[in-house]
Amino acid sequence: MMKWKDRGTTKNLQEVILGRCYSYVMARYPELGDKDCLKIWESLKHAFIYKNPCNITSEDYEPLMELATHPIPCNKSLLWSKTSDVVHRYTKSNQNFLTLEDTLLGYMADRVSWCGDPSDPGINYESCPKRSECESNPSSVFWKMASKLFAEAACGVVQVMLNGSVEAGAFRSSSIFGSIEIFNLNPDKVSEVHIWLMHDIGGPQSESCSGHSIKRLKSILEERNFKITCVDNYRPVQLLQCVHNPDHTDCRLCTNTTATP
Amino acid sequence: MMKSLFSSVVLVSVLFMNSFSEVQGGKWKGEGTTQNLESIVIGRCYDYIRIVNPAVGEKNCSAIWEAFKNAFINKDPCNILPDDYELFINLSFHTIPPNKSLFWENNQLLVNSFAGRGRRYMSLADTLFGFVADYLTWCGQANSTGLDYESCPTMEECENNAVESFWRKASATYAQHSSGVIHVLLNGSVVGGAYPEPGFFADYEIPNLQKDKVSRIVIWVVDDIEGPDIESCGTHTVKILENRLKTLGYDVTCTDNYKSVMFLLCLDYPDDSKCALSSSAPATQRGPISSDRGGSWNKLMFVSFVGFLFRFALLY
Numbered sequence: 001m002m003k004w005k006d007r008g009t010t011k012n013l014q015e016v017i018l019g020r021c022y023s024y025v026m027a028r029y030p031e032l033g034d035k036d037c038l039k040i041w042e043s044l045k046h047a048f049i050y051k052n053p054c055n056i057t058s059e060d061y062e063p064l065m066e067l068a069t070h071p072i073p074c075n076k077s078l079l080w081s082k083t084s085d086v087v088h089r090y091t092k093s094n095q096n097f098l099t100l101e102d103t104l105l106g107y108m109a110d111r112v113s114w115c116g117d118p119s120d121p122g123i124n125y126e127s128c129p130k131r132s133e134c135e136s137n138p139s140s141v142f143w144k145m146a147s148k149l150f151a152e153a154a155c156g157v158v159q160v161m162l163n164g165s166v167e168a169g170a171f172r173s174s175s176i177f178g179s180i181e182i183f184n185l186n187p188d189k190v191s192e193v194h195i196w197l198m199h200d201i202g203g204p205q206s207e208s209c210s211g212h213s214i215k216r217l218k219s220i221l222e223e224r225n226f227k228i229t230c231v232d233n234y235r236p237v238q239l240l241q242c243v244h245n246p247d248h249t250d251c252r253l254c255t256n257t258t259a260t261p
Numbered sequence: 262m263m264k265s266l267f268s269s270v271v272l273v274s275v276l277f278m279n280s281f282s283e284v285q286g287g288k289w290k291g292e293g294t295t296q297n298l299e300s301i302v303i304g305r306c307y308d309y310i311r312i313v314n315p316a317v318g319e320k321n322c323s324a325i326w327e328a329f330k331n332a333f334i335n336k337d338p339c340n341i342l343p344d345d346y347e348l349f350i351n352l353s354f355h356t357i358p359p360n361k362s363l364f365w366e367n368n369q370l371l372v373n374s375f376a377g378r379g380r381r382y383m384s385l386a387d388t389l390f391g392f393v394a395d396y397l398t399w400c401g402q403a404n405s406t407g408l409d410y411e412s413c414p415t416m417e418e419c420e421n422n423a424v425e426s427f428w429r430k431a432s433a434t435y436a437q438h439s440s441g442v443i444h445v446l447l448n449g450s451v452v453g454g455a456y457p458e459p460g461f462f463a464d465y466e467i468p469n470l471q472k473d474k475v476s477r478i479v480i481w482v483v484d485d486i487e488g489p490d491i492e493s494c495g496t497h498t499v500k501i502l503e504n505r506l507k508t509l510g511y512d513v514t515c516t517d518n519y520k521s522v523m524f525l526l527c528l529d530y531p532d533d534s535k536c537a538l539s540s541s542a543p544a545t546q547r548g549p550i551s552s553d554r555g556g557s558w559n560k561l562m563f564v565s566f567v568g569f570l571f572r573f574a575l576l577y
Contacts, residue, residue: 012307015322019304022297037297093374094528111312235531238538239524243375246520253520254537 001117002053004127009114011125017041020108035104040067044114047138050122053115054134056141068105069149072098074156081177082163082170083198090161090240097159100150109146114138147176151184158185161196161237162214165203169213182220192227196234201245208232287412289338294408295397302326305393306353314379317355317389325352325393332423334401334408339419343430350434353390357383359441364462366455367448368483375446375525382444385435394431399423432461436469443470443478446522447499450488454498467505478506480515483522486530493517 010016021037043064048056078097080087091102100106115128115138129137160177162170172178185193197214199205207213209230218228242251287293295301306322328349333341363382365372372384379387386395400413400423414422445462447455457463482499484490492499494515506513527536 010311012311012322015300015304015307016311017304018300019302019308022301023305026296026301037300089374089377090528093525235538236528239527239531239536242524242538243521244381246524250538250540251520251524252539253523254534254539 001119001124001126004053004115004124004129005133006128006130007113008126008128009123010112013112013114013123014041014045016112017044017108021104024104024107035070036067040064040108043067044108047142048114048116048123050118051116052118053124053129053137056136056138058141058145061142061145065105065145065149068108069153070104072103072150072153072155076156077150077154077158079151079158079160079177079181080162081160081172081175082166083161086198086237086241087161090237093240094236100146103150105146106150109142144176144180147180148184151181152186154185155189157192157194158190159194159196161198161234163200164197164205164207164211164232165200167204167206170197170207170211171213171217178217182217182224185224185226187225190226192229193221195228195230196237197230197232198237198241199233201238201241201248201250288409289400289412289414289418291413291415291418292398293410293412294399296410298397298399298408299326299330301397302329302393306389309389309392313392314355314387314389320353320389325349328352329393332427333399335404335406336401337403338400338409338414338422340421341423341426342421343426343433346427346430350390350430353393354434354438355389357388357435357438357440361441362435362439362443364436364443364445364466365447366445366457366460366462367451368446371483371522371525372446375522385431388431388435390431390434394427428461429465432465433469436466437471439470440474441476443475445478445480445502447480447482447492447502448485449482449490449492449499449517450485452491455482455492456498456502458498458501467509470511472510475511477512477514480513481519481522482515482517483519483526486523486526486533486535 018037018041021035021040025035025037043066047060047064051060076096076098078087078091078099080099087099088101091097091099101110113128115124116122117124128139131137131140164170195209195214195217197207197209209232214230218230221228238250242248245251303322303326306320306325310317310320310322328351329346332345332349336345361379361381361383363372363376363384365384373386376382376384376387385391398413400409401407402409413424416422416425449455451457480494480499480502482492482494491497494517495503499515503513503515523535527533530536
């Protein structure tokens, strides 16, 4: 078994993936009732089992993607970069938007890892390659492909949540958002892109809607014929951030709400 | 002509009857067992111990499923008792960190969001024994080892059903092993009382709290943002609850509209005056397209439109 630097395949991967697939289809989105979870698991397994984990291609994942992708309702796609925690808390609390991790494919794969090895049993539970060790590893290839398909499926208004407290800039060309998603939005289906630029509560305001990297993002998108808007600290998300910082000055409410009996 | 008319009548009646009863041909009035229940329960068990909360250590998820199933299969579905789940609880049990217990009534979705999947608080649904069963339905049948996928008894049909007894047992266990500061989140906008009696908290949780392990009980009464302020601390059923807990010897505090929770409720009503942040200047909040008006505006427009149509209909 080869030795790598990242954590190995999640133990009981099959049970976890199957359980999530059935949970998602049965309990959350019964209209996806035609999804065959066993087939989906098998197609995932065959994408990487017994293979050198530095040699994974998008062809390996074709059957899985085919079986597990599903249409996304218009105006609900929510892309994100460097805002993982808050964007997912937001979609859990507000069912109006979907991130990739709220689709069947993303839901099954979130926080789980997997990789194969040419020797028996074909799955490496000890370690898996980091991106720095090789780019064509099972995880990177999976998420790049899933992100591309997610962007392609978007229609109507697309939302993007970016982090204006990051020193290196809210929009980075090296991120999955900057390198894959924006180039796979379909101008025939997507009418507008709404950017929500969030600052950490009490965090630095490194960048706002008028910032450099946002200007760059806008020009890339405008060149592809998308209409763009940008809002600093989109209110509903800011309210969510305030849940865990209720006493911060940025979270002071206009009316002091003490109940009147 | 008559034949086709007759068949249409039959067809319409059948369709009508189908839509009338959710469970066509089922014995009971409630939804049947969730499809693929075994895979979901086992999958969630591993999800929990490998990913959600690996701190609980190794658990035998197959044995947990067997114990769960054996609590109710091959029995009268109206005669399942909480202690039938004893083995299941023993196998799936883990300690609950002090000060993290969060009890609730009439605000399940809110609690799910607020607890943050065990990171901030650990509600019953964030324990292994609650996590595997959350939002699922199940029941068996007498004289058969099969699960009933067609229908399951409702509370009205019988109290001692598989699902009710499960949650009674799970709630009691959860309360028994809670320690430190205990939090209770109640809904101040519910008709019938923020602290319902009978109710899970009243009947299965309070009686199982351990006096020597609980340092304080903190009650939060939160109103829906656009809901009525029916109850608050010190009034009606909340007063009954406060008195009951004090009589039992607990140190009790109560807060109305606890800010953290308010913020969470505000997500759906960002423009309500209760949700206005003094730091945000209105000008910068509105982009060229007011996408952040979202729900509350759309609701206002919709309601106005419907109102207009209604008045229009009345006139003509």
